[in-house]
Amino acid sequence: MNLKLLIVCLICLVWQQASFAQTDSLKFPDLNYPDYNGYKGKRNCDLPMSEAIFIPLARQVFNTPDEAQKMLIAQEVLKDNCLAVAQIMKLGSLLKDENNRLNFLKQAAPHVYDLLHYGQATQILQTNEATNAFLQFARKQRQSGGNNNHSNNNNSTNNNNNNTNPTNITHTPCLSAISEAEYKAMRRKVRRIYTNDMKEATAKRVIQQYRCLSVKQIRGVLRLFHYENASLRIAKFAYDYAVDKKNYMSLKRFFKFPSNRDSFAYFVNSRK
Numbered sequence: 001m002n003l004k005l006l007i008v009c010l011i012c013l014v015w016q017q018a019s020f021a022q023t024d025s026l027k028f029p030d031l032n033y034p035d036y037n038g039y040k041g042k043r044n045c046d047l048p049m050s051e052a053i054f055i056p057l058a059r060q061v062f063n064t065p066d067e068a069q070k071m072l073i074a075q076e077v078l079k080d081n082c083l084a085v086a087q088i089m090k091l092g093s094l095l096k097d098e099n100n101r102l103n104f105l106k107q108a109a110p111h112v113y114d115l116l117h118y119g120q121a122t123q124i125l126q127t128n129e130a131t132n133a134f135l136q137f138a139r140k141q142r143q144s145g146g147n148n149n150h151s152n153n154n155n156s157t158n159n160n161n162n163n164t165n166p167t168n169i170t171h172t173p174c175l176s177a178i179s180e181a182e183y184k185a186m187r188r189k190v191r192r193i194y195t196n197d198m199k200e201a202t203a204k205r206v207i208q209q210y211r212c213l214s215v216k217q218i219r220g221v222l223r224l225f226h227y228e229n230a231s232l233r234i235a236k237f238a239y240d241y242a243v244d245k246k247n248y249m250s251l252k253r254f255f256k257f258p259s260n261r262d263s264f265a266y267f268v269n270s271r272k
Helices: 002-023 051-063 067-078 085-093 098-107 115-124 128-144 180-191 196-210 215-222 228-241 245-254 258-270
Strands: none
Touching: 051 067, 051 085, 067 085, 067 098, 085 098, 085 115, 098 115, 098 128, 115 128, 180 196, 180 215, 196 228, 215 228, 215 245, 228 245, 228 258, 245 258
């Protein structure tokens, strides 16, 4: 009897593990993905999206069975975003059709952060024809790149996209804050700006870019400002991007002036 019970338990355990693997089986090919950290070359945009944002979006492409819908969602990820070549390669690898992969890589050009790495994206292409076509395209982009042209990329030559239904991409709520490495890179972006107005504008931009911050990380950003009024504006702006909003009121202690503490407390209470 005990042996039978043990066998049943083992079968249940194996089944649970298999079920988990099926629900979280997003994997990318084992390729030589270029690292954008420390990149100082030509770029077409300011800062790649964080992995905390990228992975849920990539999972949407992965979980979509229809190839045309995969392509549409991948195109939606590009819109108004900045991606590293490694992220573009990973997204493109989720497409099955070679022409779709080639078209996607070309459409991604205005959204490439590390432009000098762009040619390495040929790793996701399988045919010589597609590889040569992309290398020629990438060479032209490197020669004329760095123009920060965020044009709309809906002019796809892909013949599979005959679906007239609008494609809605879901921005998955943040479940965890960005990594320590991403946070340090974000703070460096703000810290190196000396003009107050530019520093504030940069802080807002990178907060939107990284999107998933802890209250502790937001407090670290506030410390980069010399004027408390600017810190107050950033604290209010960052509220929507906090992963632990229940702790947000703790930032009230950051402000020294009673008027700023009251203003911050009123703001947080109004958002509950």
